[in-house]
Amino acid sequence: MSAVAEPGARSDPTLETARLRYVLRLADTSLVLGQRLGEWVGHAPALEEDLGLANLALDLIGQARLLLGYAAELEGRGRDEDALAYLRDAPEFLNLTLAEQPNGDFADTVVRQWLIDAWQLEIYGGLAGSSDERLAAIAAKSLKETSYHYRFSSGWLTRLGDGTEESHARTQRSLATLWRFTGELFAPDEVDERMSAAGIAPALPEAGGRWQERIAADLRRATLQCPASHPYPWHGKRGVHTEHLGHLLAEMQHLQRTYPGARW
Amino acid sequence: MSETDWPLFEVFIRSRSGLEHKHVGSLHAADARMAVEHARDVYTRRQEGVSIWVVRSADIIASDPAEADSLFEPARDKVYRHPTFYAIPDEVKNL
Amino acid sequence: MYTQALDSQGRDLVAAPPGEAAASAAFQARIDADEKVEPKDWMPEAYRQTLIRQISQHAHSEIVGMLPEGNWITRAPSLRRKAVLIAKVQDEGGHGMYLYSAAETLGISRSQMVEQLLSGAAKYSSIFNYPTLTWADVGAIGWLVDGAAIMNQIPICRCSYGPYARAMVRICKEESFHQRQGFEIMLTLAQGTEAQRAMAQDALNRWWWPSIMMFGPSDVDSKHTAQSMRWKIKRFSNDELRQRFIDITVPQAQFLKLTIPDPQLRWDEATQHFRIGPIDWSEFQAVLQGNGPCNRERIEARRAAHRAGAWVREAAAAHAAKHSGREGAQA
Numbered sequence: 001m002s003a004v005a006e007p008g009a010r011s012d013p014t015l016e017t018a019r020l021r022y023v024l025r026l027a028d029t030s031l032v033l034g035q036r037l038g039e040w041v042g043h044a045p046a047l048e049e050d051l052g053l054a055n056l057a058l059d060l061i062g063q064a065r066l067l068l069g070y071a072a073e074l075e076g077r078g079r080d081e082d083a084l085a086y087l088r089d090a091p092e093f094l095n096l097t098l099a100e101q102p103n104g105d106f107a108d109t110v111v112r113q114w115l116i117d118a119w120q121l122e123i124y125g126g127l128a129g130s131s132d133e134r135l136a137a138i139a140a141k142s143l144k145e146t147s148y149h150y151r152f153s154s155g156w157l158t159r160l161g162d163g164t165e166e167s168h169a170r171t172q173r174s175l176a177t178l179w180r181f182t183g184e185l186f187a188p189d190e191v192d193e194r195m196s197a198a199g200i201a202p203a204l205p206e207a208g209g210r211w212q213e214r215i216a217a218d219l220r221r222a223t224l225q226c227p228a229s230h231p232y233p234w235h236g237k238r239g240v241h242t243e244h245l246g247h248l249l250a251e252m253q254h255l256q257r258t259y260p261g262a263r264w
Numbered sequence: 265m266s267e268t269d270w271p272l273f274e275v276f277i278r279s280r281s282g283l284e285h286k287h288v289g290s291l292h293a294a295d296a297r298m299a300v301e302h303a304r305d306v307y308t309r310r311q312e313g314v315s316i317w318v319v320r321s322a323d324i325i326a327s328d329p330a331e332a333d334s335l336f337e338p339a340r341d342k343v344y345r346h347p348t349f350y351a352i353p354d355e356v357k358n359l
Numbered sequence: 360m361y362t363q364a365l366d367s368q369g370r371d372l373v374a375a376p377p378g379e380a381a382a383s384a385a386f387q388a389r390i391d392a393d394e395k396v397e398p399k400d401w402m403p404e405a406y407r408q409t410l411i412r413q414i415s416q417h418a419h420s421e422i423v424g425m426l427p428e429g430n431w432i433t434r435a436p437s438l439r440r441k442a443v444l445i446a447k448v449q450d451e452g453g454h455g456m457y458l459y460s461a462a463e464t465l466g467i468s469r470s471q472m473v474e475q476l477l478s479g480a481a482k483y484s485s486i487f488n489y490p491t492l493t494w495a496d497v498g499a500i501g502w503l504v505d506g507a508a509i510m511n512q513i514p515i516c517r518c519s520y521g522p523y524a525r526a527m528v529r530i531c532k533e534e535s536f537h538q539r540q541g542f543e544i545m546l547t548l549a550q551g552t553e554a555q556r557a558m559a560q561d562a563l564n565r566w567w568w569p570s571i572m573m574f575g576p577s578d579v580d581s582k583h584t585a586q587s588m589r590w591k592i593k594r595f596s597n598d599e600l601r602q603r604f605i606d607i608t609v610p611q612a613q614f615l616k617l618t619i620p621d622p623q624l625r626w627d628e629a630t631q632h633f634r635i636g637p638i639d640w641s642e643f644q645a646v647l648q649g650n651g652p653c654n655r656e657r658i659e660a661r662r663a664a665h666r667a668g669a670w671v672r673e674a675a676a677a678h679a680a681k682h683s684g685r686e687g688a689q690a
Contacts, residue, residue: 035433038441041448042429043660045668046270047422047456048291048302054449055305061442068438082437106671148304155297162681163674170670255436255494262552264436264494269470270676272463289526290460292469294675295682306453309446310533326399 018194020074021094022201023135024084025191025237026123027067028095031085032245033116034060035252036103045106052152056113059145066138086256090245097236098181100245104174107160107167111174114153114218119185120146122211126202135200154218161222168223176227183232186211191237271320273299277307278315285317293318379403390591395521398464406590409583410520411465412481413592418458419476420484421451423657427491428500436494443540444497450537454530461522477662485643486569488651495548495555495562501541503563503570503608509534510604511574514594542611549615563612564620571635572643574601602632609633 037057044050068081079087098116103109124146127139160167186208188196195201219226234242255264270292276285288307293299299318307313383403389396396402425448432448435441459469475481486504491497509531516527548559575597578584587593612619623636645651 031438038432038445041432041445041452042425043664043667045664045671046292047452047459048293048298048305049668049671050425050452051305051449051456052301054445054452055309058442058445058449061438061445065438065442085438086436106668152301155301159294159298159675159678160671163678164670166670167674167677251433254434259552259554262436262555263547264440269468270672272469288529289457290463291456294672295679298675306456309449309453328399 015194015198016074018191019132019200020071021191022195023067023071023074025094025096027064027071027084028093029099029116030060030067031064032093032095032248033099033113034058034064035248036099036101036109036112039103040109049106053109056149056152059142059149063138063142063145066141070134070138082256086253090241090249091239093236093241093245093249094239095236095245096181097184097234097242098178100236100241100248101178101181102244104177105170106156107170107174108177110153110156110160111171111178113149114157115178115182115185115215117146117150117153118211118214118218121150121214122207123202126207127200130201131199157218157224158222161219161224171222172224175224179227180230180232181234183229184234184237187232189237270294271322273303273318274321274324275299275303275307276317276319277303277313278317279312281314285315290321387589390519390589393591394519395524396519397521405586406592407465409587409590409592410523411462411467414458414462414465414523415467415472415475416482416484418455418462418472419481420487421455421458422476423483423487423661425451425455426657426660427487427489427653428497430491431494431497434494435497440544447501447537447540450533454533457526457529458523461520461526464522473665477658477665479649479658482647484573485646485651486573487657488646488654489565489569490653492565493558493562495545495558496566498541498544498548498559499562499566501537501539502545502611503541503566504573505534505538505541506608507570507573507604509538510600510607514600515592517591517594519591545615545617549617559615560617563617567620568638568642571601571605571638572640574598574604576640576643605633605635 034057037053037060040053041050041057044053064085065081068084072079072081072084096116096119098112101108101112120142124139124143127135128143130136130139157171160171162168186204188204192201192204196203216226234240236242236245256262271294272290273293274290275288277288278285291299291302291306293302296318300316303316303318304313308316382401386396386401386403386406396406428444428451429448432441432444435444459472462472463469472481476483491500512527512531512534516524516531518524518527545559545562548555575581578596578598581597584593584596588596609619609624621636623634625634626632627634646654649655
């Protein structure tokens with residue numbers, strides 16, 4: 001299903017470039033986060049959490065497939081979801097830097113998940129009214145998944161923050177480690193501004209304010225302290241990543257790169 | 265190694281509106297909210313449910329199989345509770 | 360899903376003490392009448408212990424079975440394959456949970472069973488002590504290992520113990536996509552590039568005999584079969600199931616145009632069965648004793664996950680204790 005628009009509305013090349021980049025940011029964030037969760041399967045703290053984390057991974061891979069499929073169409077170079085996932089190099093990936101951070105311990109994974117789930121709630125929620133019908137449809141479906149993910153991750157944040165002394169200390173440490181990547185989430189750049197001006201994407205500053213309130217409330221419930229904010233140097237949205245992404249992609253893309261042109 | 269065990273919960277799923285909840289198995293969870301999430305993850309992956317009940321196994325009161333005779337046997341010869349016991353001529357409708 | 364005939368590993372059944380003879384006879388009569396035994400029903404202690412051992416080993420097999428395939432989730436060569444593999448491994452975890460649930464109705468707890476697995480006291484299907492070296496191994500496992508497991512499992516859907524039979528019905532329903540997924544992978548590889556064909560053949564070479572051995576020792580060497588069959592825990596013999604598997608699978612390999620690694624494999628016109636060459640049981644025994652390629656790694660992975668997760672489980676329990684009494688009617 002493609003977004004039906006008047007011919008003229010799609011003929012602005014700079015808008016179309018921004019649209020493609022915007023879709024890739026969403027797609028790559030879901031893909032990279034889903035890939036990280038896939039690493040947990042068989043190693044979670046309890047069998048029930050293996051199943052829970054696997055569900056999250058499946059939802060995120062599903063979102064990535066829908067979004068990458070759309071991105072491939074927008075790009076118009078005859079690529080498909082797999083070509084985008086398996087044959088781009090790190091500088092071409094536009095995921096949030098937060099998504100590529102390693103799993104660490106369960107607290108690191110829960111904090112990373114919760115921060116991104118709260119972000120996706122704002123983004124998918126805002127996209128439901130998008131002038132881009134395709135994005136609106138994908139967002140509506142994804143929002144239901146994200147609502148469950150947020151329930152899962154915020155529930156665990158509370159249990160770990162307000163559990164034992166050890167779990168509290170670990171979670172506070174995870175927050176300290178990951179908080180510096182949150183600056184990127186709602187700081188708008190020229191792509192974000194073009195998208196919100198065109199009625200395609202929600203305006204980031206307002207969404208960021210709501211995100212901040214939700215995060216603060218969750219931290220209070222979990223008896224955790226919000227770390228101090230620092231100016232952020234991370235630009236995953238622009239393809240400038242941490243060293244982690246290279247290793248993640250090397251593992252993910254290995255087979256397709258080793259056997260070029262093969263069908264799987 | 266000693267750690268706190270998560271209690272056992274029994275899971276009941278209603279697969280469709282109009283049907284009753286059916287017992288599908290059990291799982292471990294630390295609290296009620298987690299039990300519902302686990303039940304959702306374990307027992308409804310294939311759209312098998314529209315409603316979940318979880319009950320702590322310790323709260324279930326069950327009849328004692330040793331008393332099966334006195335609990336259930338007396339109903340056996342009271343066949344007049346079953347509609348097929350009564351002979352109604354075929355021409356009579358709506359009975 | 361990953362059952363193996365593990366009931367015949369050298370433990371002799373103890374005869375019922377004299378006072379129980381009448382109760383045992385009544386119990387056997389119920390079994391013979393195809394009645395189901397439910398939790399809390401009277402049952403011979405040997406019946407209970409046999410089931411606890413068989414069900415828990417079956418559950419352990421599902422859990423350990425998540426590891427060889429989980430090994431390829433991050434490297435799955437397409438997004439669709441990645442999603443399908445995650446779903447399959449997740450199902451295996453779910454199957455383990457249904458089975459632990461069923462075993463718990465017999466009076467053993469989940470943590471006791473986990474302790475038995477991690478300490479090495481409990482067994483699990485030996486097939487998971489083999490490594491998954493290539494993507495084709497993922498296909499071979501789905502096609503052969505799941506195929507063998509399905510053959511073992513379907514009869515158990517009619518076993519005499521209610522919770523086990525019901526868990527198996529659920530498992531068998533979910534199982535059908537697992538084998539198809541594996542075969543589809545093998546088909547894609549067999550019809551692919553030269554390198555992919557070679558990958559598929561190599562995987563078949565390594566997984567064929569271990570899959571054949573999943574059905575357990577030959578009937579003549581199987582001590583427990585008779586009693587398990589009388590109690591309708593086991594419905595068909597090892598050799599019967601193994602032969603069925605061979606007859607179904609050989610034509611599938613022929614369709615793939617892959618060669619089964621058995622120079623003595625032949626069609627026996629007289630009996631209308633495929634006959635295989637001799638099985639090397641010494642390898643099976645070595646793997647069962649703990650000296651297979653991955654025994655240590657598999658158990659160590661489960662121990663590590665359990666250890667690393669202890670603080671998480673404690674935190675959840677501590678949180679629940681702090682907030683108990685505030686659970687609403689809707690969670």
